[in-house]
Amino acid sequence: MCPLFFMSFLKAQDILNKTVNKVFGLDVLYIHSSDSSESEFQGVFGNAYVEVNGVASYHPFLRVRLDDLSIAPIEGDTLQVNNTEYEVIVQDRKR
Numbered sequence: 001m002c003p004l005f006f007m008s009f010l011k012a013q014d015i016l017n018k019t020v021n022k023v024f025g026l027d028v029l030y031i032h033s034s035d036s037s038e039s040e041f042q043g044v045f046g047n048a049y050v051e052v053n054g055v056a057s058y059h060p061f062l063r064v065r066l067d068d069l070s071i072a073p074i075e076g077d078t079l080q081v082n083n084t085e086y087e088v089i090v091q092d093r094k095r
Contacts, residue, residue, distance in 0.1 A: 017065050020044060026081055028062065030069065033076040041068040045081045060086055 025042030032039070043064035050059050062079065066072070077088040 014065075021065065021068075028064070029080040030073075031078045031080075032071060033074065033078070034071075037070070039068075039070045043068075043081075062086075 021042045021044065024044050026045050028041055028043045028045070030039040030041070031037075041064065043062045045060065045062050047058045048061050050057060062081070073088055073090050075088060075090055079086050079088060
């Protein structure tokens with residue numbers, strides 16, 4: 001008989017997120033506006049199509065594990081991905 005291994009859902013989710021970042025993640029330089037400190041980590045970067053009030057456009061997004069940040073992100077922070085600088089807009093995901 002094979003032994004069964006159990007782990008919590010949150011642990012499995014964390015392992016999956018780390019794997020996704022390792023495979024698809026890009027290097028990110030994060031600059032905190034409060035003290036100009038910098039953090040380097042990997043995140044999944046993309047350009048999502050969004051339509052708001054009949055106006056369609058593409059908006060860049062970055063998915064990161066908050067545990068990879070030294071402090072919580074705030075509006076006005078900046079980040080660099082592939083030598084392009086972006087201003088941070090924080091959005092909470094509702095589940």
